[in-house]
Amino acid sequence: MPIVQFPPIDKADENGLLALGGDLAPESLLLAYSQGIFPWPLGDDYPMAWFSPDPRGVLLLKNFHIPRSLIKFMKKSHYKVTFNQDFLGVMRGCQELTNRKDQSDTWITEEIIEGYYNLFKEGYAYSVECYDNEELVGGLYGVCINSFFSGESMFFRKENASKVVLVKLFEKFQDMGVPMLDTQMVTSVVKAMGGEEIKRKDYIKLLQSALSQEPTHLLSQDQ
Known part of the structure; x- marks a missing residue:
C-alpha cells in the first residue's frame, strides 16, 4: 500500500534518517520527493529507510x-x-x-x-x-x-x-x-x-x- 504521510522533515536524526518502512510504489516516491525525502536501503534485515539530510x-x-x-x-x-x-x-x-x-x-x-x-x-x-x-x-x-x-x-x-x-x-x-x-x-x-x-x-x-x-x-x- 502506498505511503500516505511522512513525518515532518525536521524530525530526521543527525544522519538524515526520517522514517522506516513502506514501499516504493510510484505514489510513495512522488510523495517523498515532493517533500525533500528519498529512500536508501540499509540492508536486507531492515525495512526501507527514508532520508532528508541537512545539509x-x-x-x-x-x-x-x-x-x-x-x-x-x-x-x-x-x-x-x-x-x-x-x-x-x-x-x-x-x-x-x-x-x-x-x-x-x-x-x-x-x-x-x-x-x-x-x-x-x-x-x-x-x-x-x-x-x-x-x-x-x-x-x-x-x-x-x-x-x-x-x-x-x-x-x-x-x-x-x-x-x-x-x-x-x-x-x-x-x-x-x-x-x-x-x-x-x-x-x-x-x-x-x-x-x-x-x-x-x-x-x-x-x-x-x-x-x-x-x-x-x-x-x-x-x-
Missing part, C-alpha cells in the same frame, strides 16, 4: 562549470549521449561495483530497480545514456517532477563517460530553465563541477519553486 547536496545551474581537461576531452571524444533510451540499462550500470572501490555492496537493490522503473513508466523518472559506438559506457538516472530533477546515481565504464553525461544534462537544463540537480550528497565529480551543500531549509525553497514550474519534455530528445 543537502545540490548542483545549481548558475554554479555549474566544466573543467578544462573535460572540455579538451569532449572535443576529441566520439561519445554519443541520449535521453530515456535505456533506463534499465543505466540502473544496472549504476548497480555495478566496478568503479566503487570504497564500497563492498550496492544500495541499488532489485526493489529499488523495480520501484524507479515503475516511476519511469509513469513519466516521473529519466535516464541519460552515454555510448561509445553501440556500447553503453556511462549513464545517470533520477527523478523528475515538473522542473525538479534529482540525480540518483551515475556510472562509467570508460573514461569521463559519467562526466560527459552531466555536461549534456546541464545543457538541457539551460534550455529548460531547470535551476538545480538534487545530488543528495556531493561526490568528488559533482564538487568539481560546482556542487555544494546547502541548508535543508534553503533546499526546500528551491524544491518548492521547481515543483511549481510547468513540466518539460525536452529530455525525450536524443542529443
Whole structure:
C-alpha cells in the first residue's frame, strides 16, 4: 500500500534518517520527493529507510562549470549521449561495483530497480545514456517532477563517460530553465563541477519553486 504521510522533515536524526518502512510504489516516491525525502536501503534485515539530510547536496545551474581537461576531452571524444533510451540499462550500470572501490555492496537493490522503473513508466523518472559506438559506457538516472530533477546515481565504464553525461544534462537544463540537480550528497565529480551543500531549509525553497514550474519534455530528445 502506498505511503500516505511522512513525518515532518525536521524530525530526521543527525544522519538524515526520517522514517522506516513502506514501499516504493510510484505514489510513495512522488510523495517523498515532493517533500525533500528519498529512500536508501540499509540492508536486507531492515525495512526501507527514508532520508532528508541537512545539509543537502545540490548542483545549481548558475554554479555549474566544466573543467578544462573535460572540455579538451569532449572535443576529441566520439561519445554519443541520449535521453530515456535505456533506463534499465543505466540502473544496472549504476548497480555495478566496478568503479566503487570504497564500497563492498550496492544500495541499488532489485526493489529499488523495480520501484524507479515503475516511476519511469509513469513519466516521473529519466535516464541519460552515454555510448561509445553501440556500447553503453556511462549513464545517470533520477527523478523528475515538473522542473525538479534529482540525480540518483551515475556510472562509467570508460573514461569521463559519467562526466560527459552531466555536461549534456546541464545543457538541457539551460534550455529548460531547470535551476538545480538534487545530488543528495556531493561526490568528488559533482564538487568539481560546482556542487555544494546547502541548508535543508534553503533546499526546500528551491524544491518548492521547481515543483511549481510547468513540466518539460525536452529530455525525450536524443542529443
